[in-house]
Amino acid sequence: MRRISLLVLLSGVLALASAANAQQLDAAFGFNTLKAPSNQAITSSTFFPQSIGGGFFPSVSADYLWKNHVGVQGEVSWRGKQNIYGGYEPFRPILYDFNAMYAPYLGKKAELEFLAGGGAQSTRFYSGNYTCSYFAGCSDYTSSNHLMGHLGAGVRLYVWNRVFVRPEAHFYFTHNNFEFNSSHSERYGVSIGYSFGTSD
Numbered sequence: 001m002r003r004i005s006l007l008v009l010l011s012g013v014l015a016l017a018s019a020a021n022a023q024q025l026d027a028a029f030g031f032n033t034l035k036a037p038s039n040q041a042i043t044s045s046t047f048f049p050q051s052i053g054g055g056f057f058p059s060v061s062a063d064y065l066w067k068n069h070v071g072v073q074g075e076v077s078w079r080g081k082q083n084i085y086g087g088y089e090p091f092r093p094i095l096y097d098f099n100a101m102y103a104p105y106l107g108k109k110a111e112l113e114f115l116a117g118g119g120a121q122s123t124r125f126y127s128g129n130y131t132c133s134y135f136a137g138c139s140d141y142t143s144s145n146h147l148m149g150h151l152g153a154g155v156r157l158y159v160w161n162r163v164f165v166r167p168e169a170h171f172y173f174t175h176n177n178f179e180f181n182s183s184h185s186e187r188y189g190v191s192i193g194y195s196f197g198t199s200d
Helices: 002-018
Strands: 024-035 056-065 070-078 083-085 089-102 105-107 110-133 137-160 163-174 184-195
Touching: 024 070, 024 163, 056 089, 056 184, 089 137, 110 163, 137 184
Parallel strands: none
Antiparallel strands: 024 056, 024 184, 056 070, 070 089, 083 089, 089 110, 105 110, 110 137, 137 163, 163 184
């Protein structure tokens, strides 16, 4: 998890160093919650389909914008604390996506953000037993991965020089999400970030 976050931040820093012609490069850390349909459909008296929603989801994002306010963006968000699947097995969802981005000015100190792209939902199920291999090291989980579509929007408000606060909303559409009772989830939150340049 920390490796994924560091990778996203490192990618942003490397892009800054290698892209001298970039008009705007931004990085942000977010505080979010994930909403999804509750487990209303009961298939038996003892089984309640699991909802992926609930809990605190930190996020890390970075974007690169050109002069025409069009660019690319990537982000990763994960459940801060493990949840319990089916009443007995700890699990943690991780959502990552890569997007096309359009960010027109809303005023002198504000920008809109519109995102559309895809990625994956990777859910880690923790067994408590470690499995080790020479190349991958040791882990105590197995992952279930599903392709995912993503739409997002936010309002970037510059509060001090290049520091911004961004209220945001994200909508995920996960293919074949059979572990949970819905293929749809929503992430709402706010990010704090920094712009390394400004577009004209």
